[in-house]
Amino acid sequence: MSHTLHRRGTPESLKNDYVLFAMSAKGINEVDSSAKLQRFLQIVNRFGPVNLGDMRTGNRYITPSGEIIEKTRDTSIVHGVFDNRESLIKALKALKDEDLGISVIVSGLLGDVRECCQEAGVKRHTCETSLGIWGKTERLPEEEILRFTTMCGHGQVPFNLIKKMITDVKERKLTVREAAEEMAKPCQCGVFNPKRAEAMLEEVLCLWGIRVA
Amino acid sequence: MKVDETKCVGCGRCVSYCTMGAIGFTKDLYGRVCADVNQDECVDCGVCYRAEICTGKALYEPLPVWPRSVRGTFSNPLIEHKETRVPGRGTEEMKTNDVTGRFKYGEAGMAIEMGRPSTGAFFRDIEKVAMAIASLGEIHFEPKNPITTLMVDRNSGRMNPELMNEKVLSAIIEMTVPLERVQEIIGVVKRVTKEISTVCSFDLTCKVHPGDKTPAFDLARGAGVAPTSNGKTNVGLGKPFFVEEAMR
Numbered sequence: 001m002s003h004t005l006h007r008r009g010t011p012e013s014l015k016n017d018y019v020l021f022a023m024s025a026k027g028i029n030e031v032d033s034s035a036k037l038q039r040f041l042q043i044v045n046r047f048g049p050v051n052l053g054d055m056r057t058g059n060r061y062i063t064p065s066g067e068i069i070e071k072t073r074d075t076s077i078v079h080g081v082f083d084n085r086e087s088l089i090k091a092l093k094a095l096k097d098e099d100l101g102i103s104v105i106v107s108g109l110l111g112d113v114r115e116c117c118q119e120a121g122v123k124r125h126t127c128e129t130s131l132g133i134w135g136k137t138e139r140l141p142e143e144e145i146l147r148f149t150t151m152c153g154h155g156q157v158p159f160n161l162i163k164k165m166i167t168d169v170k171e172r173k174l175t176v177r178e179a180a181e182e183m184a185k186p187c188q189c190g191v192f193n194p195k196r197a198e199a200m201l202e203e204v205l206c207l208w209g210i211r212v213a
Numbered sequence: 214m215k216v217d218e219t220k221c222v223g224c225g226r227c228v229s230y231c232t233m234g235a236i237g238f239t240k241d242l243y244g245r246v247c248a249d250v251n252q253d254e255c256v257d258c259g260v261c262y263r264a265e266i267c268t269g270k271a272l273y274e275p276l277p278v279w280p281r282s283v284r285g286t287f288s289n290p291l292i293e294h295k296e297t298r299v300p301g302r303g304t305e306e307m308k309t310n311d312v313t314g315r316f317k318y319g320e321a322g323m324a325i326e327m328g329r330p331s332t333g334a335f336f337r338d339i340e341k342v343a344m345a346i347a348s349l350g351e352i353h354f355e356p357k358n359p360i361t362t363l364m365v366d367r368n369s370g371r372m373n374p375e376l377m378n379e380k381v382l383s384a385i386i387e388m389t390v391p392l393e394r395v396q397e398i399i400g401v402v403k404r405v406t407k408e409i410s411t412v413c414s415f416d417l418t419c420k421v422h423p424g425d426k427t428p429a430f431d432l433a434r435g436a437g438v439a440p441t442s443n444g445k446t447n448v449g450l451g452k453p454f455f456v457e458e459a460m461r
Contacts, residue, residue, distance in 0.1 A: 002303065002306065002324065002326065002385075002416050002445065003290075004445060005414075005416055005444060005445055006326075006329065006330065006414045006416075006441075007443055008330075011442050011443075014442070014443050021308075023305065023308055023309060024309070024312075025305060025309035025312040025313050025451070025454070026305065028309075028312055028313060028454045029312055029451070029452065029454065055290055055291070056291070075293075092448065095450060096450060099450075100450070101450075101451060101452035102312075102450070102451055103308055103309040103310075103311055103312055103447060103450065103451035104447075104448050104450040104451070105307075105308050105445055105446065105447050105448065106445070106446045106448055107443070107444070107445045107446075108443060108446075109442050109443050110442060110443060110444045110446065111442065113446045114425075114446070117446065117448055122448045122449060122450060123421075123448070123449050124421045124425070124446050124447070124448060124449065125310060125311040125420065125421060125447045125448065125449030126307045126310040126311065126316060126418060126419070126420045126421060126446075126447040126449075127307075127418070127419055127421060127427050127430075127444055127445065127446050127447070128306070128307045128322070128416060128417065128418040128419075128444050128445040128446075129416075129417050129427075129430055129433075129440035129441055129443075129444035130414060130415065130416060130417075130440065130441040130443070130444060131399070131415035131416070131417055131433055131438050131440060131441075132414070132415060132438070132439075132441065133330070133412050133413070133414050133415075134325075134402060134403070134406040134412065134413050134414075134415055135406040135407075135409050135411055135412040135413050136332075136409065136410055136411055136412055137412055139332050139411065139412060140330070140331060140332065140412060141331055146330060146331065149330060149331055150330050153329075154290040154302075154382070154383075155232055155258070155288075155328075155329060155330060155331065155382045155383055156232065156258065156260050156290065157232075158229065158230055158231055158232045158234075158260060159234070159331050160228060160229045160230075160231060160234055161229045161230060163229075164229040185264070186230070186260050186263070186264060188263075188290055188291065189290065
C-alpha cells in the first residue's frame, strides 16, 4: 500500500512536496495507539500543512481538521502535507522530541528528505523508491495529467476530473485554487498536495486548448 | 456502481468522477438520456458516489457478491481487507519497518502494483505477472498481502480461477527477496510486462545499510532501471519490537 509513492513529475515540480505520515504496526504497537496518532496530527497541524487527513475520516477539503484529529483510531493512517522544507524539518524535530514510538514516514525527493532528516536530527531507517511504470504505457493519460492524478496513490483522483478542472478554469467557471481544491477532495487520505496542483495548473493552462462554442 | 434510470436526469456530472472512464450515456425505455456504467470496466471504487455530485441521487452500490466483491475491496480505500486489517490494497510494508523489522539487511522488498496508475487491472493480468515471478522458484509472496491470499497455489502464483474476469483499480504483488535476486526479478518483470494489457508501477524497498547506503537501488541501476529521485523514507522514530541484527 505505497499510497505516497509513484508521484510523477520533474524534480523541480516535486520539490516542496512532502507527505509526512504515521501509523502503528498491526498486532505489535497498535493497541491504544490512537492517542499517539492524534498527537501526531496535532503536531503536524501546528506547522501549517496544506492538507491533512486520515483515510477513514477524510481529508481537510471534505472534513474539518478538528474532526480529523478528534476521530483517530488505533488503525488510522494519519497524514499531513507540507509545501516547504522548513515546516517539514520543524515538524520532524517536534515529533522526535515527542517520542511517540510509532512509525513516521516522509515522502519526497529522497536526497532532499535525507538532508531534512539530518537537519532534524533523525536517522533514515528504510527507503522505498519507484522503478517507474511498466507494461502498456500507451494506455496512460497524458504525462501532465498523471502529475496530478498520481498524487493520490489509491487512484481516487480521476484523470477526467483533472481535464474537467482545466476546462472549468479556462472557461472561468472556477479559479485555479478552487479547481485544485476540488481535485484534492476524492483523495480520502489527504495526501494530495493542492498547492502543487495550483502551480501545475498554472503551467498546464498555457498548454491545453478548449473548444469554444 | 449502478445507475437508477428512474432517478438519473442525464446531467453527466458523474462522468468526470469515474476513475476508469467507465461512465457513458444510454437511453431508457422512454427515450430519455441517462448515465450508463460499463459493469466490466467499473471497479466499484465508490469515487463517483462519495463525490455527492449526482443531481438525481441515482448512483447506488449494489450489495457486493463474490467474486465481484473483490473489486470494491481492492479499489475502495475505505474498505478494510480482513486479511491485513489495512484499508487499501497492500500491507504496512516499509512504513512500519522500524517497528516490525520486516525488511532486514541483505534483503529487498519488491512489489508490482498492477493497474497503477489510472488503468486498472484484470486478475488474468495479475496472475500472468505473479506466475512469471513464481516460475523463478523459491519466491515467497508476502503472506499478509490480499493478493497472496487469493492465490490457490502460492508456489506457482496461480490465482483463484473465479477471479479472472474481475477488474480492480490496482492490486499489489508483493515479496521480500535476498539482494542477490533483485536483478533477476527486474528481468522477469521486464519480460512479462510486455505481455499484459495494462500497466503496473514497480516498487523497491531497502533498509538503509551502514554508511547510509541503499544497495538494492544500486542493483536496480545495474539492471538498467533508474530508481526515481522521489520516494518514501521511514525516519526510524518507531520503537523497535525486534532485535536489530548486525550487518552480515
